[in-house]
Amino acid sequence: MADKRTQRAQKKREKDKKKREVARQSRGPATQKAGKGLGSSAQLPVGECWVSDNWDQRGAQVAVAFSRMNAQGLGAVAFFECDLAEHGITEVSTFTRVTPGQVMGTAGQNGGERTMMEADPALAVKIAHTARGLGEVDGVSEAFVLFGDVRPEDCADEILTGPPEPKRPPKDGGIFGAIGRLFGIE
DSSP states (O other), rough: HHHHHHHHHHHHHHHHHHHHHHHHHOOOEEETTTTOTGGGGGOOEEEEEEEEETTSTTOOOOEEEEEEEESSOOEEEEEEEEETTTEEEEEEEEEEEEEEHHHHEEEETTTTOEEEEEHHHHHHHHHHHHHTTTOTTTHHHHGGGTTTTGGGOOOOOOOOSOOOOOOOOOOHHHHHHHHHTTTOOO
């Protein structure tokens, strides 16, 4: 009788262990304070990198996601909100224990209404470094650890900063528009 009880208890422990493992795997990425626990992740191979598709416009608000992944498919991602007009990096957050699919999801969620596109790691790093030159919030230094050996100099693209170019006024209609305004006809 004691054997049956022991077997049932063992079977229940195994079943509970499986439930906990499934629950742990189904959870989303673990949010961390910026930079916490990223030191060892900087040695991992570079994973997906995403940037807002408006990164090449002067003074744009750009979202940047940079990740590193291990062979088992888990890694870390740093997300930066960059104001290339004047404020620099306005927000930074990091996530650990993320899968490649969660990197894209996190980039999409944090990117807001903007469209995100996959990017070269050097471009993502260059955008973040350029924005940091304009200003930063707490936690940026710790999150930059994730960049590791990826250098902004390896990206040939120019990052345009400063206020956006003013929109040109609409054309006034040329000579016929001027004649119409002269006679009060519009």
